[in-house]
Amino acid sequence: MFVVNKKQALGIFSKIKKARKLLLCVHVSPDLDSLASCLAMDLVLNRLGKKTKIISYSQIPSRFSFLPGVEKIETADFAKIDLSGFDLFLVLDCAQERMITRSLFPKNFPKNFKIINIDHHFTNVKFGDLNLVALTSSTAELLYELFLIWKIKIDKKLAELLLFGLVSDTGCFRYSLTTQKTLEAGAELMKKGAVLSEVVLRTFRSYNFKTLKYWGKILDNLQIEEKLGFVWSKISKAECEELGITPVDIDGAADQFLGVVEGTKFGLILNEESENYIRGSLRSRDGFDVSRIAQKLGGGGHKAAAGFSLEMCLAEAEEKVLAVIREELEK
Amino acid sequence: MFVVNKKQALGIFSKIKKARKLLLCVHVSPDLDSLASCLAMDLVLNRLGKKTKIISYSQIPSRFSFLPGVEKIETADFAKIDLSGFDLFLVLDCAQERMITRSLFPKNFPKNFKIINIDHHFTNVKFGDLNLVALTSSTAELLYELFLIWKIKIDKKLAELLLFGLVSDTGCFRYSLTTQKTLEAGAELMKKGAVLSEVVLRTFRSYNFKTLKYWGKILDNLQIEEKLGFVWSKISKAECEELGITPVDIDGAADQFLGVVEGTKFGLILNEESENYIRGSLRSRDGFDVSRIAQKLGGGGHKAAAGFSLEMCLAEAEEKVLAVIREELEK
Numbered sequence: 001m002f003v004v005n006k007k008q009a010l011g012i013f014s015k016i017k018k019a020r021k022l023l024l025c026v027h028v029s030p031d032l033d034s035l036a037s038c039l040a041m042d043l044v045l046n047r048l049g050k051k052t053k054i055i056s057y058s059q060i061p062s063r064f065s066f067l068p069g070v071e072k073i074e075t076a077d078f079a080k081i082d083l084s085g086f087d088l089f090l091v092l093d094c095a096q097e098r099m100i101t102r103s104l105f106p107k108n109f110p111k112n113f114k115i116i117n118i119d120h121h122f123t124n125v126k127f128g129d130l131n132l133v134a135l136t137s138s139t140a141e142l143l144y145e146l147f148l149i150w151k152i153k154i155d156k157k158l159a160e161l162l163l164f165g166l167v168s169d170t171g172c173f174r175y176s177l178t179t180q181k182t183l184e185a186g187a188e189l190m191k192k193g194a195v196l197s198e199v200v201l202r203t204f205r206s207y208n209f210k211t212l213k214y215w216g217k218i219l220d221n222l223q224i225e226e227k228l229g230f231v232w233s234k235i236s237k238a239e240c241e242e243l244g245i246t247p248v249d250i251d252g253a254a255d256q257f258l259g260v261v262e263g264t265k266f267g268l269i270l271n272e273e274s275e276n277y278i279r280g281s282l283r284s285r286d287g288f289d290v291s292r293i294a295q296k297l298g299g300g301g302h303k304a305a306a307g308f309s310l311e312m313c314l315a316e317a318e319e320k321v322l323a324v325i326r327e328e329l330e331k
Numbered sequence: 332m333f334v335v336n337k338k339q340a341l342g343i344f345s346k347i348k349k350a351r352k353l354l355l356c357v358h359v360s361p362d363l364d365s366l367a368s369c370l371a372m373d374l375v376l377n378r379l380g381k382k383t384k385i386i387s388y389s390q391i392p393s394r395f396s397f398l399p400g401v402e403k404i405e406t407a408d409f410a411k412i413d414l415s416g417f418d419l420f421l422v423l424d425c426a427q428e429r430m431i432t433r434s435l436f437p438k439n440f441p442k443n444f445k446i447i448n449i450d451h452h453f454t455n456v457k458f459g460d461l462n463l464v465a466l467t468s469s470t471a472e473l474l475y476e477l478f479l480i481w482k483i484k485i486d487k488k489l490a491e492l493l494l495f496g497l498v499s500d501t502g503c504f505r506y507s508l509t510t511q512k513t514l515e516a517g518a519e520l521m522k523k524g525a526v527l528s529e530v531v532l533r534t535f536r537s538y539n540f541k542t543l544k545y546w547g548k549i550l551d552n553l554q555i556e557e558k559l560g561f562v563w564s565k566i567s568k569a570e571c572e573e574l575g576i577t578p579v580d581i582d583g584a585a586d587q588f589l590g591v592v593e594g595t596k597f598g599l600i601l602n603e604e605s606e607n608y609i610r611g612s613l614r615s616r617d618g619f620d621v622s623r624i625a626q627k628l629g630g631g632g633h634k635a636a637a638g639f640s641l642e643m644c645l646a647e648a649e650e651k652v653l654a655v656i657r658e659e660l661e662k
Contacts (some may be wrong), residue, residue: 173504173517174535176528183518186504190511197507204505206593209555209562211341219547225539230541256587262537285536 003181004134004145011152012116019088021051025078026092027099028057032064032094032168032203037139039069040161041092044152048198055081057101067164068157079103087112093129093139095121098329099229117140123302137177140165151252156193164195168203171255176287176304211252212244220271224261228329231261232268232322236314237275254305258283266290268325269318278310278317294325332564334512335465335476339362343447344481350419352382356409356432361390361497363395363534368470370400371492375483386412387433397533398495399488410434418443422459424470426452432434434467449473451616465505467607468508471496475516487524494525499534502586505537507635509620542583545576547598549584559660562592562597567645568606576625585636589614597621599656601648627655 002009016022019147026034038054045052055076064070078101083089092118097105109115117128120142124133132194136142142163147154154162166186170178173186190196214235222233233253240246258267258281265288269281282290284304291306297320299308311318333340347353353376356363369385376383386468388406393399410433415422425448428436440446448459451473454462467473471493478485485493497517501509504517521527523601545566553564564584571577589612591596596619611628613621622637628651632640641648 172502173527174531178527180518180521183514183521187511187514187518190514196504196509200505201617207589208589209553209592212550212553212562212588212592214554216547216550219543221548222543224549231543257543260536261540262536263541285531311408 002145003136003150004132004142004149006149009146009149010110010132012118012132012146015088015114015116015130016050016090017048019050021053021086023083023086023089023098024052024054025089025094025100026054026060026073026116028102030056030058030064032067032142033127033138033165034072035060035064035070035090036164036168037143038073039067040140040143040158040165041156042069042072042088043161044092044147044150045180047152053086062242063206065073068161078102079106082182083113084110085144086110087114088179089113089149091115091117091119092143093119093121095119095124096322097127100131105119112322123247125219129171135217136175136181137175137182138166138169140169141182141326143184144189153195154189154192159189159192159194160199163189163199164203167196167199172200172204173238173294178216208254210243213243214240214281217243220256222257224264226263229265230267230325231258232304233266235272237321240272248270254281254283259285259304261285265329268321270321271315272314273309276313278309278312278322280308280310280316280317282306283309293325293328296328333469333476333480335463335473335480337480339463340477340480341459343463343477344451346419346445346447346461347376347381349533350381351418352384354414354417354420355383355385355423356420356425356431357385357387358425359393359433361387361389361395363398364469364471364496366391366395366404366497367400367492367495368423368474369404370398371471371474371496372421373400373403374489374492374496375419375481376400377476378422378483384417388537393463396538397629399492403510408432408434409436415441417441418445420444420446422448422450423447423474424450424452426450426455428456428458429578449477450596452633466508467509468506469497469500470518471500472513475520480504483533485520485523490523490525491530494520494527495534498530500526503531503535520635536631538583539592541574541576544574545571546584546587548574553588555595557594559657560596561598561656561660562589563597563601563649564588565601565645565649566603568603568656571603585612585614590635592616592618595622596660599652601645601652603645604640607642607644609645611641611648613637624656626661627659628652 042052054073055110056073077245094100115128117131119133120136120139134142144162173247224231254269269317271279273279284290289302289303294301294306294308297308350432373383385404387404393601425431446459448462451467451470455646465473475493494573502525516522542630554564585600602610604610615621624631625632625637639660
């Protein structure tokens with residue numbers, strides 16, 4: 001049995017087979033699941049004889065340069081490129097239009113230009129002409145099912161791309177959306193030749209030294225509110241500058257440390273990205289819905305991981321955020 | 332196909348069926364794989380109608396008190412207990428006698444008292460009367476195969492115990508001994524009712540707050556030798572005391588941070604456990620054999636994880652260890 005709707009999956013395959021040239025994209029600030037899934041789909045399309053182009057709104061971080069095929073991805077804004085000549089736009093791992101472009105989303109598309117939206121986020125707003133949204137651990141796991149339904153031969157290269165997506169988006173099978181099917185998919189991808197230890201080395205064992213020093217600073221600054229059950233840390237622009245680090249590493253720290261303290265419901269990091277601009281990251285430990293707190297601060301996200309930004313100084317942000325958290329937990 | 336030798340597995344089962352009262356033990360300083368595997372085996376033996384007793388040389392750390400059945404384990408030294416009345420000693424997850432007792436290992440056993448040694452460490456010295464040693468990710472994975480061969484019904488309680496062992500000893504499928512079979516075993520145990528998110532919560536999301544502050548200190552003190560490719564940190568007794576922490580948490584830091592810096596082969600932590608007593612932990616990142624370094628310092632271990640102890644002050648130990656490492660890497 002599949003999580004993916006088989007009939008819908010076959011409908012999409014028939015659309016793809018009819019298309020001549022397809023556009024694909026990774027999401028804004030792409031992560032490994034977005035990149036690897038997109039490259040896996042691209043590989044399959046090329047093997048079916050299709051012409052493709054992959055665009056990315058953001059620059060691809062150099063730490064992902066090991067991914068086979070990543071050099072094919074062009075930095076381009078979907079709202080500003082010439083869409084004539086494409087008949088299908090395959091959007092993977094994007095819950096909403098804002099994950100494709102931060103510009104105004106185009107309204108008038110060329111005749112015959114259709115959007116197929118394939119995603120695993122339960123928050124997906126179904127903005128496509130066809131929307132295949134299934135609650136799997138990762139877009140890679142969803143594609144794995146899709147390729148089985150499409151009867152695509154999964155060779156070593158394809159298996160490796162899918163395993164990168166699956167392993168990275170589950171924290172290597174640690175996050176709550178990891179099901180029996182996720183482990184089975186991982187096992188099958190290993191059987192097809194994907195080397196798990198190589199995926200783990202690239203995904204969880206390749207941080208730069210400065211990132212670890214940054215983690216040290218986050219832990220030095222970590223505080224606990226035992227009674228209400230949460231931890232929080234903050235890091236100033238000056239501290240980041242002293243470490244020679246840019247805020248791009250903040251999520252690593254959030255995923256590593258915010259959800260691991262016993263007796264707590266969740267954790268928070270406040271990061272002073274620039275003067276009077278604070279970014280907050282929340283991670284749940286035990287099922288507590290951190291998006292409730294993010295929403296009260298003008299942000300959003302999911303139960304397990306959410307975020308927000310505030311235009312004020314770090315001390316002011318800390319006071320405001322702690323007040324919101326205390327109100328939420330005490331009510 | 333099984334990793335475990337089926338004929339040998341059935342031979343052991345026939346010995347167990349004939350036994351009336353069995354002794355089991357966890358290893359010195361038990362970890363979760365040792366405890367959970369032993370409790371899983373105990374559960375199976377009890378269901379077969381066997382009388383059992385479980386001993387532990389070390390006190391069981393209170394952080395493992397959530398394990399069902401853990402209260403049955405008695406703190407006792409194998410070298411000093413009355414063995415009459417037992418006819419089988421099932422030793423799980425112990426590579427050598429020193430993992431059973433730190434006292435002198437007894438030589439003369441009662442007539443009919445036999446030792447069955449079941450373990451996944453490739454360094455196992457086969458000290459038992461029967462030795463079932465198979466290179467699986469964990470003793471729990473080995474027991475999973477054994478129970479399949481024995482045709483034991485795996486219910487939710489048994490599945491959960493095995494998943495605790497399997498997940499903890501693989502760093503949740505991250506360590507290099509994780510195979511396709513390991514993931515398949517994990518999937519099957521979930522199918523039998525084990526809840527992965529609960530296992531992950533207990534195993535990787537339940538550190539005490541002080542442990543995180545200790546990690547921060549380790550990271551503050553972390554240094555890198557870029558040219559030779561390793562990182563090292565040290566922590567003094569005074570620093571531990573200031574944090575109110577005991578060295579029992581050192582392994583958490585080693586597993587978390589020593590093998591994750593890109594461009595390095597391995598990492599080292601030197602921990603001043605008491606005055607003039609330094610314990611060193613080594614973790615490999617990319618397959619480098621750290622046991623080579625541990626052996627040169629009078630210690631031992633495996634390719635991926637090794638350790639040693641030195642009776643000298645921290646500064647002296649640092650100088651000595653770095654000299655050994657440089658000699659080893661430059662040759």
